[in-house]
Every structure is written in structure tokens, then in C-alpha cells.
Amino acid sequence: MAKALSILLLGSGGREHALADKLAQSPRCRALHAAPGNPGIGRHATLAPTLSITDGEAVVAYARAHAIDLVVIGPEAPLVAGVADACRAAGILVFGPSAAAARLEASKAYTKQICDEAGVPTAQYRSFSERNAAIAYCDAHPLPVVVKADGLAAGKGVTVATTHTEARAALDELFAVPGACVVIEECMVGEEVSMFVLADGSAALPLLAAQDHKRIGEGDTGPNTGGMGAYAPASLFTATLQADAMARIIAPTLETLQARGTPFQGVLFAGLMLTRDGPKLIEYNVRFGDPECQVLMALLDSDLVDLLEACASGTLGSAVLRWKPGAAVTVVIAAEGYPGTPRTGARIAGIPEAEADGAKVFQAGTACDAAGQLVASGGRVLAITATGPCVTAAAAAAYAAIEKISFADAIFRRDIGHHEIAREAASGDRA
Numbered sequence: 001m002a003k004a005l006s007i008l009l010l011g012s013g014g015r016e017h018a019l020a021d022k023l024a025q026s027p028r029c030r031a032l033h034a035a036p037g038n039p040g041i042g043r044h045a046t047l048a049p050t051l052s053i054t055d056g057e058a059v060v061a062y063a064r065a066h067a068i069d070l071v072v073i074g075p076e077a078p079l080v081a082g083v084a085d086a087c088r089a090a091g092i093l094v095f096g097p098s099a100a101a102a103r104l105e106a107s108k109a110y111t112k113q114i115c116d117e118a119g120v121p122t123a124q125y126r127s128f129s130e131r132n133a134a135i136a137y138c139d140a141h142p143l144p145v146v147v148k149a150d151g152l153a154a155g156k157g158v159t160v161a162t163t164h165t166e167a168r169a170a171l172d173e174l175f176a177v178p179g180a181c182v183v184i185e186e187c188m189v190g191e192e193v194s195m196f197v198l199a200d201g202s203a204a205l206p207l208l209a210a211q212d213h214k215r216i217g218e219g220d221t222g223p224n225t226g227g228m229g230a231y232a233p234a235s236l237f238t239a240t241l242q243a244d245a246m247a248r249i250i251a252p253t254l255e256t257l258q259a260r261g262t263p264f265q266g267v268l269f270a271g272l273m274l275t276r277d278g279p280k281l282i283e284y285n286v287r288f289g290d291p292e293c294q295v296l297m298a299l300l301d302s303d304l305v306d307l308l309e310a311c312a313s314g315t316l317g318s319a320v321l322r323w324k325p326g327a328a329v330t331v332v333i334a335a336e337g338y339p340g341t342p343r344t345g346a347r348i349a350g351i352p353e354a355e356a357d358g359a360k361v362f363q364a365g366t367a368c369d370a371a372g373q374l375v376a377s378g379g380r381v382l383a384i385t386a387t388g389p390c391v392t393a394a395a396a397a398a399y400a401a402i403e404k405i406s407f408a409d410a411i412f413r414r415d416i417g418h419h420e421i422a423r424e425a426a427s428g429d430r431a
């Protein structure tokens with residue numbers, strides 16, 4: 001076995017709790033630190049709650065002081081702020097792309113430029129920095145039309161407008177911010193999948209694909225959120241479609257970034273629309289999806305430390321990827337009010353009971369109150385994750401675990417995995 005590592009994980013969401021849980025299971029993890037973390041992550045790691053994770057110098061100083069061998073960056077904000085660059089410059093191994101490569105997530109207009117250069121199939125689009133020109137363009141184009149903020153918006157800056165009034169309202173809201181840049185796109189039709197590819201600057205290794213449930217409401221209704229649940233594997237993303245997406249979307253993008261002198265090291269997350277003309281790119285993110293990461297970690301059988309170190313050190317070519325059989329489902333429990341202003345402070349109980357039959361309760365917006373009791377402190381609060389022989393069984397196990405959780409302001413969708421559950425019922429695949 002290769003050397004055991006001391007690892008620093010940055011982030012505080014359900015994604016990072018799932019990563020912490022998996023990292024801590026590895027015989028190669030000597031010590032795990034996390035910043036700022038949350039009470040769930042604190043079950044596996046020494047927390048550094050006051051370390052500013054977007055401050056590269058502070059992260060490097062912490063890593064030096066604690067003899068950290070590998071820094072793992074969960075969310076996009078530190079990546080965009082150049083924390084991976086600061087670590088690399090200090091000679092510390094880091095899982096996560098440079099700020100230059102992270103522009104793929106930070107700027108939709110930049111991504112479109114890369115897509116043009118690389119010939120990646122994506123929606124037709126125009127970028128605007130002026131409101132009236134944007135409105136004139138929308139009015140002249142067929143509906144529905146997609147209106148997006150150019151910068152980071154935690155998955156919530158997108159409106160799929162079915163009327164011109166709705167498009168105008170979205171544009172008015174975005175242009176109310178001084179200096180706003182807005183992208184207007186053709187609306188693509190199909191089912192969405194979240195594709196994840198590990199990359200070390202030259203080699204690339206696709207992971208299982210997942211499906212997210214972005215809308216707040218059952219039946220995929222209501223406003224977009226960061227994600228209300230996910231499942232994997234996504235059977236509609238066949239090996240043929242994966243090979244097609246690798247060849248026409250991922251490989252040309254990675255080659256273009258490399259040719260520009262900004263190679264990508266980390267996990268590239270492609271949101272794909274499976275259209276009648278094949279997979280098309282909706283957007284790139286430069287990190288694991290949340291909650292997709294929770295289902296990927298539930299199914300990953302390989303050692304996560306090996307994989308992340310291989311990305312960081314440019315040795316992914318020799319990495320081995322193994323998955324557990326079956327499927328995983330994660331259901332997000334959010335606080336009343338999400339994706340607007342969530343109600344915080346409700347007490348949470350029942351986690352040990354929910355985990356008694358093998359489900360995992362990953363924590364996101366949680367905190368300990370003065371009495372040491374776990375309370376809700378954010379929009380997405382818990383991600384209840386379970387596995388089973390098929391999606392139908394994994395979803396049943398996740399919902400059985402939720403029954404054990406008591407949390408007054410909880411809202412969650414009861415239909416996570418519905419696309420796949422319908423496919424399993426239709427094909428008689430249900431285990």
C-alpha cells in the first residue's frame with residue numbers, strides 16, 4: 001500500500017460530509033482535517049471552523065502547520081478564488097482545478113467560448129451586458145428561452161421562460177445588479193444527466209453518471225434549487241452515450257484547456273441534456289455535484305484517497321475504478337422556505353435510528369446550539385442516502401430512514417428517482 005496521507009478537506013455541505021465519510025474509511029487516510037466542516041463532518045475529521053477556505057495563504061499556512069499531504073477542495077468558491085493555485089505554488093498536493101480552469105464554472109460566457117473553440121455541442125446562445133438589447137433578442141426568439149446570470153449562482157440563477165413576460169422579468173432581475181452579464185440560450189429538450197470525469201491534467205476517467213432533481217416540487221415543478229435528491233447509476237446514460245460524450249464533449253474540452261496552458265486537474269462535472277441529436281452540454285461545474293456526490297460515494301468501491309491523489313499528482317492513468325453493484329438514492333431534507341430564505345433553528349433528532357439499517361445521513365446546513373443539540377442552520381439540511389439492488393429498492397430504504405428523522409421544518413420530495421423507478425417498473429427490472 002502506498003503511503004498514508006494527512007488530508008485537509010475544504011467545505012461544509014452534504015457533498016463534503018460524503019467525501020469525509022469515504023476518505024475516513026480509507027486505510028490510506030492517516031488524519032483527516034476539515035474546514036469549516038459541520039457537526040456531521042466532525043464525526044470523521046478534526047474541524048478548523050474559523051479557517052477561511054477562500055483564503056489561499058491561510059489554507060497553505062494551516063496545511064503546513066498540520067503537515068497536510070493532500071488538500072481536497074469540495075465547493076467552487078475556493079477554486080474560483082485560486083486556493084488550488086496557492087497550494088500548488090506551495091508544493092502541496094491538491095485535488096481541484098486552478099482558478100483559470102475553474103472559469104468553466106465561474107463564467108458561462110467563458111464556457112461558451114471554450115465550447116465554440118472545442119466544437120462541443122451545446123445550446124445556441126448570446127451574451128449581453130445591456131438590458132434593452134437582451135430584451136429585443138428574447139422578443140425576437142422562439143419560446144421557451146433560457147435566461148442565465150453569467151456568474152456563480154449555486155444552481156439558482158437560471159430561468160426557463162415560457163412567456164416573453166417571464167423572460168423580461170428574469171432579465172429585469174438580473175440587470176438590477178450593476179455590471180451584470182447575462183446569457184440567453186436556446187432551450188434544449190430531453191432528460192438531464194450529471195456526468196463526472198476525474199482528470200489529472202492529461203488523463204481522464206469517467207465516473208458513474210447520476211440524475212439530480214433540481215426543482216423544489218414533486219413532478220419536477222417549482223423553482224430550481226441546488227438539488228433535492230439524486231440517484232445513480234443513470235441507466236439511460238448507456239455506455240454508448242458515455243463514450244459519445246467523452247469523445248465529443250469532455251475530451252475536446254480538456255484538450256482545449258491544456259492547449260491554452262490551463263489544464264484541468266480535479267473532477268469535471270458536465271450537466272448534459274440527452275437530446276434527440278445526442279448528448280449536449282448544459283453547463284460545466286468544476287467540482288462534485290451536491291447531492292450527486294452522496295450517491296457516487298455510496299457506490300464507489302475503489303479507495304477514494306488513491307483516486308484523488310492520482311488526480312492531484314498526474315498519475316490517473318494507472319488508477320483503478322471499481323463500483324459496488326446496485327443503485328443508490330439520496331433524498332435531501334431542506335428547511336421550510338428553501339430555496340428562498342430557510343427557517344433555521346429547528347431541532348433535529350433520530351439520526352442514529354435512521355442509520356440503523358445501513359442508510360447514511362449526510363449533514364449540510366446543521367449546527368449545534370448552545371445546549372449541544374443539533375439544529376438546522378441552512379437551506380439544505382440533510383441528505384439521506386441508501387443503497388439497494390435497484391433504484392426502487394434504494395429509494396424505499398432512503399424513505400424508510402427519513403421516517404425516523406424528526407425535524408419540525410422539514411421539506412423534501414417524495415418522488416426522488418421517479419424517472420428510473422418508472423423505467424424499472426416498465427422493464428420488470430425491479431429487484
Ligand code: AMP
Pocket residue numbers: 123146148155156157158160185186187188189192214224271282283
Ligand atoms: P445551469 O445552472 O446552467 O445548470 O441550469 C440549471 C438548470 O436549468 C439545468 O439543470 C436545466 O434544467 C435548465 N437549463 C439550463 N440551460 C438550459 C437549456 N439551454 N435548455 C434547457 N434547460 C436548461
Ligand code: GLY
Pocket residue numbers: 154155212226227285288289290291292
Ligand atoms: N446538484 C447540482 C450541482 O451540484 O450543481
